[in-house]
Amino acid sequence: MTDSKNVDRETGSQLNPKFDSNGLISAVVTDDSTGVVLMVAFMDAAALQMTQKTGMAHFYSRSRQTLWKKGETSGHVLHVKELLIDCDQDAVWVKADPAGPTCHTGETSCFYRKVEDGELERIA
């Protein structure tokens, strides 16, 4: 049973997300134009549904324990250009057209530092 379910998940055309014990899947967002990874977050079933329905990325905030439309207050929404799902359907890749800086710090991407010899260095 488990095996055939896994095979279906990997090869089938049915959207059947494998939510974890907290009801979440991982979500990575890249800028569709530049390929830069903008942010990594989580989606619950509602966030995934709203993302598909509205064409704008929604997430589940683990700290606030609520559905979260990215850019709801800042206006820096993420327009979905393409939505992909991985082999075992526990992660999605959102290729997006961002309306502004994605990071709440004002940086284009949340990934603005690299780990080098155990320390963090700001990248260009």
Added chain:
Amino acid sequence: MTDSKNVDRETGSQLNPKFDSNGLISAVVTDDSTGVVLMVAFMDAAALQMTQKTGMAHFYSRSRQTLWKKGETSGHVLHVKELLIDCDQDAVWVKADPAGPTCHTGETSCFYRKVEDGELERIA
């Protein structure tokens, strides 16, 4: 206290990962040459340390509850070209040079299907 800690995490040069209640951070891997998202997984402290130490991506397997060196059996290791961390230090971005297909299905990337009108379609 919490605020200043958060600011340090966001602006400082100290590696101080914010592991969740399961001791994990998210990890997204892209192909350094093509920019394609290859996989999304999790790292615990040991996986992050081994990744830095060996220059090859290590993860924490939630299903097997163990440290996992990517490619240990297949040989399809992921050589780390650059390791970045996000604003609140709960996710890393591994830019990698993959030694072979990343997905256990034999696909180059685990993201080989897109979600279109609620169904999955294989991409080129």
